[in-house]
Amino acid sequence: MVSIIGLDSDKVQQLCDAANEEVEEAEKVQIANFLCNGNYAVSGGVKGIEVVEAKAKSFKARTTVRLTVAGPAHTRFMDPALSQLESALSATEIKTPRIPVISNVDAQPHADPETIKKILARQVTSPVQWETTVKTLLSRGLVKSYELGPGKVIAGIVKRMDKTSLVENICA
Incomplete structure (x- = not known):
């Protein structure tokens, strides 16, 4: 899995399509997380992820971040x-x-x-x-939410979508 930062969902889909042209069926990739505009995660085979990472700059992605996961979650x-x-x-x-x-x-x-x-x-x-x-x-009226665990990724996403939202991080 890899996060693609700085592209809209159409461009990320085009990036996946381009990567999928270069790999076998078992290594293909797809968008697994529509986090927020400019932040999407792609999941699939390792070779497909490597091709996505290699091609991302040519699609004008700001950066990619490899995610440590056990498998291609949220995909076919x-x-x-x-x-x-x-x-x-x-x-x-x-x-x-x-x-x-x-x-x-x-x-x-x-x-x-x-x-x-x-x-x-x-x-x-x-x-x-x-x-x-x-x-x-x-x-539906959300005014305050809580992010459980270390980090503030969810808080950042919510704030990007609504600057007035209150998000409290709760970390043990």
Whole structure:
């Protein structure tokens, strides 16, 4: 996985398409995280990621940042894990939440436990729609949010989208 900084989503898609022309099917890449305008993560095979990194400057990307991950999350390459996850979720009791769950798959609120299970399974193979999710939260009245753990990446993204948002970082 690699973060592409400084390109819009269309340019990142063009970059992925160009990289995919040079690699075998198992090494192809796709956008895995739509974080915010100018910040997208690409995931896939190692060779595909290397080609993306090599071509990024020619597409006018400001920089790339290799991410340490265990696999090509949020892409079709995770299809083999889907049936196991669906099986585990079918055996898991999920109660109707007190507040709707906003999914990163479709950036929509969900309250039905069976729908939530299906959306959770899809999350492993679907790109994260973080930018649209934050816009949904802001449109529904989000005034303060919390970022758990070290770093302030999420706070930075939220602030880029709405400078008046309050984001508190909570780190152990």
